Amino acid sequence: MTRIYFNRWFSVMYHYIRAIRENPEGELFEFFGTHPDLNHMSLLETDYKEAEPSITGLPYVEYCADFCRRHRIDVFIPRLHMEDIVRHIHLFDEIGTRVMVCRDRELLEAMMDKRTFYESVRSRNLVEIPDYEVVQTAGQFKEAYERLAAAGHNVCFKPTRSEGGMGFRIINNTTDRLAELYGYVTLSTTFEDAYRTLASQTRFGDLMVMEHLEGPEYSIDCVADQEGELLVSVPRHKAQGRMYRLEDNPELQSLSKRIAKELRIPYAYNIQIRYNKGVPKLLEINPRMSGGLFISCLSGVNMPYLAVNAVLGKPAVPPKPRFGIKAGYIEQPLIME
Incomplete structure (x- = not known):
């Protein structure tokens, strides 16, 4: 056992x-x-x-x-x-x-810090990345926001070291503040509110001010062997609410293979991609099993088990996932004791 x-x-x-x-x-x-x-x-x-x-x-x-x-x-x-x-x-x-x-310490540390990773990806010409600037003061934040807005971008920001959506905000200066107060909690904030909060500190931790990608978002769950040879990748389109679609997207499959060949990330990992004006751009790569991996397993590929076999060094035939699957999830009550 x-x-x-x-x-x-x-x-x-x-x-x-x-x-x-x-x-x-x-x-x-x-x-x-x-x-x-x-x-x-x-x-x-x-x-x-x-x-x-x-x-x-x-x-x-x-x-x-x-x-x-x-x-x-x-x-x-x-x-x-x-x-x-x-x-x-x-x-x-x-x-x-x-x-x-991932035992490659330099690669792992880069993936955990978006600034370092974006610089590495850009130098390798692997995949498009959003326009961005990293700031540490309110003055730098203002200048970065103004430059990105002048370039025609909607703007968002996020700490360079964070998981999931922690710290992510979209700058929206046209929001109805009263309607927002009475509505659901959103990820939007005005520039003035963000600037005022940041200006309360002389200096703060690295914050990435970047182009907000507004096209379709994909999470690509991958499993590779000990040497980083890709065994399977499943692009998962994030639709509205809790709905997903597992897609056989040739562009994203090719991107996954290119990243795997260049970076050689072992075992289970996750590539976050979002399109903007028809161009797929990298959000991040998580060097671990993703929060939505259980949805990707509906493709017929038991990805956690495949990753365990990979770390144990067991040989594996690359599985063939099923695509064209629309999926979602609901809460289920469970007895704790």
Whole structure:
């Protein structure tokens, strides 16, 4: 029986575990999870759970390595503190635990910082990137906004180091403020509101002010082997609300192959693309399983299980996903105990 450990993950870890358990070969697995909140939904499908301590850096990595040693973990699938884990990957090698993480430290650190990654991608001529500037003061923010707006762009901004939609805002100066106050919470803000907030600080963390991409958005879930050889990619079009369509998009399939060949990212990762005026532009690459991976698995490809086999070094025949699938998701009540 193979033992798999997830450290602090999102609630979608529940779906990853279910997919691996329900693998077509009937392989048996035992799952271990840690999280500061033992009632977190991510732990619901684990066979053993433990509360994580509030530590960072090397002490946190040592905690994870000790957890793997104590529970004879075969595969460790980290989300939290991946960069620290790669810096001290020898701690896991020494006890025989395989880690599902990109070991190329320079590449991993670049993917975790949008400014560094955009500069790297631009130099390799891999894929178009949005126009952007990185700022640290309100004055720089104002100048960047004015330059991008003068170039004909709608403008948005986001911290260079963040996950998902955290910190993302769209500048909209024509909004009806009263209607917005009475309506749903939105991602929009006016330039004046953003500037006033930023001006309250002399200097702030790197903020990327960029062209707002307004065309179709795609999330491309990928799985590669240990050497970064692409096994499968599934473009997932984000439609309205919770609706998605799994598309056999030749342009995005070609882009995925080009990125895989150049960057050699191993195991499971996710490419975020959005079109603007017919041109696909890169938002980011997440070096981990995505939050919507369980939707892409409706293609008939068990992507979490495929990634586990990849980290274990098992040979794999590239699967053929089904496309043209319209999909969505709903909440489901679950008994916790």
